Amino acid sequence: MIAPLKDSSIVMTTTLTVTTSTTQYPVIVGAGVLATLGDRLTELGLRGTLWLVADEHLAAVAEQTTTMLQAAGYRVHTITVPSGETSKSFTELHRLYDWMIENGIERRDAVLALGGGVIGDLAGFAAATILRGVALVQLPSTLLAMVDAAVGGKTGINHPLGKNLIGAFHQPRLVLADTNLLATLPPRELRAGWAEVIKHGVIRDASLFTALEDLAATRGWNAAHPAGWNAADAELTTYLTEIIARAVAVKVAVVSNDEFERGERITLNYGHTIGHAIEQLLGYRLLHGECVAIGMDAAARIAVALGLCPPALVERQRALLAAYGLTVTIPDETDHTAILRLITRDKKVQAGKVRWVLPTTIGQVVVRSDVPIEVIEQVLSSSAG
Ligand SMILES: NC(=O)c1ccc[n+]([C@@H]2O[C@H](COP(=O)([O-])OP(=O)(O)OC[C@H]3O[C@@H](n4cnc5c(N)ncnc54)[C@H](O)[C@@H]3O)[C@@H](O)[C@H]2O)c1
Missing domain, CATH: 1.20.1090.10 (Dehydroquinate synthase-like - alpha domain)
Structure with a gap:
């Protein structure tokens, strides 16, 4: 059993690393870690313009994040995407391309995906394909996206004839899973x-x-x-954050062993x-x-x-x-x-x-x-x- 923390006021942060034959990147899980985003981007050498794609239900978080990144010296463009699976569409993808191209995206820039699996998949696919690929940072806001969708580099949209039929493997440079975001999740x-x-x-x-x-x-x-999510119970929140980090560690281990689903990755199915x-x-x-x-x-x-x-x-x-x-x-x-x-x-x-x-x-x-x-x-x- 995981021992409960003695001092629940300590914000636990777990850093995991995805290591594949082609890349390596950190997956950071903790309550409040979103506040460290600017420093982490700088550490990774990401200094270009940031393209923040946010779920409409996270508009307020997106605004705070934009202000924080601007204060850290970044140029930031922000766009919100309607919530729901229907946004994993050619129409929304096209809208993101238009927004990026009209505002002058460059190869050194990075796309930040703030939302659940829908935003991660859609913004991730835009990042994989615009200018033949720019850096991607996943900022998952649902439990499913934290423990699954944001890690492992699968991106894509739906085709009218089926789900997830158009896509690409595009590993993020960083995954930052802030469990405080779960407080507003239905x-x-x-x-x-x-x-x-x-x-x-x-x-x-x-x-x-x-x-x-x-x-x-x-x-x-x-x-x-x-x-x-009971954000008022700090001890419980800390404990759950630790459990979530363990679940993320399973995904990290599986995709590190099998980036392109040729073996073990099927077990996630x-x-x-x-x-x-x-x-x-x-x-x-x-x-x-x-x-x-x-x-x-x-x-x-x-x-x-x-x-x-x-x-x-x-x-x-x-x-x-x-x-x-x-x-x-x-x-x-x-x-x-x-x-x-x-x-x-x-x-x-x-x-x-x-x-x-x-x-x-x-x-x-x-x-x-x-x-x-x-x-x-x-x-x-x-x-x-
Ligand atoms: N790429 C992968 O490896 C992978 C793996 C699993 C699933 N997926 C994809 O993920 C998608 C499902 O992801 P999901 O379950 O995160 O759904 P989602 O992205 O649709 O989010 C669920 C709902 O929660 C809302 N929401 C998100 N974060 C919130 C927050 N913090 N507070 C309040 N509301 C919030 C969203 O607006 C939406 O209404 C599917 O499209 C699936 O195909 C991808």
């Missing part, structure tokens, strides 16, 4: 983010999973979650095979993390059916997901045949084979392409009640 978005944190525990870090269990059992987090299909079938009525929670439960039950893990794993995972406000029941209106059809069309299918990420124990998964269709059908029709 509780439902926060819960969806916890699904990804729990996922990271299952795929690679049993002690993270246990820390989440301990927290739910002993620190009243279970009772607190409907209210969202745990819960996503069925999760994605449900997300799509329900017309995005459920959040991504909510669908991942359902998909994790289904994947664990597939693992049990194949004799890869004991049924107790399913129960333990279910209990933890429930403690963080996540349900695992496949919604009644979801057509199982349609789920199966979508699964085989998923982007991650290789040579016609669906690659399932399945747990063997908490903290370890295997990738299997030989799951019989009958097992999947059986798991879908015996969804948790």
Whole structure:
């Protein structure tokens, strides 16, 4: 278990490093770290104009950040982007290109993405492609973006025919995850983010999973979650920030081992095979993390059916997901045949084979392409009640 800090007034900062064959960059997690942005950019040698792309819900933070960076001597252009998945579009991308080109962007400049995964993906893709690529800094503001989307260099937009179909790998120069930003995040978005944190525990870090269990059992987090991030409880905030840093460390380790998804990176897809299909079938009525929670439960039950893990794993995972406000029941209106059809069309299918990420124990998964269709059908029709 992670020991609680003695002095909760100390702002904990964790610095991790992504190291790939092509690059290296820091990922910094802490409460209040956004205030250090100017100094960190200077340390990285980023001295050109800054192009701050912010989610409209973070307009006030963007304004403060702009003022702070200007005081540090930077020239800053700021633009806000409408909130929501529909902004990962050619239209919004085009608007960013116009703004950058009309205002004279240069190769030495940097794009700063302030927002959730939508802004990170959109601004990241603009940075990857404008002038054949300029520096990118990720300033994630959702739990999902902190522990997943902002780290690893996947950027992109949606095509009318499918999500994330247009994109590029473009690693950021810096990721600064300020957990204070979570104070304004809607509780439902926060819960969806916890699904990804729990996922990271299952795929690679049993002690993270246990820390989440301990927290739910002993620190009243279970009772607190409907209210969202409790910024007034400094000790809890510090503790959660430490847990988030652990979850980020899983992503950092995975992408450091496998930058271009040729091996281990597929394990981050745990819960996503069925999760994605449900997300799509329900017309995005459920959040991504909510669908991942359902998909994790289904994947664990597939693992049990194949004799890869004991049924107790399913129960333990279910209990933890429930403690963080996540349900695992496949919604009644979801057509199982349609789920199966979508699964085989998923982007991650290789040579016609669906690659399932399945747990063997908490903290370890295997990738299997030989799951019989009958097992999947059986798991879908015996969804948790
Ligand atoms: N690049 C990757 O590796 C990767 C990985 C996972 C997901 N993604 C992408 O990430 C996207 C989902 O990201 P998300 O869950 O962060 O969603 P999001 O970016 O849509 O943000 C969720 C909502 O929270 C609001 N918001 C964000 N930060 C806030 C804050 N601090 N206070 C108040 N409101 C805030 C946003 O306006 C939005 O309404 C998807 O497009 C997905 O494809 C990318």
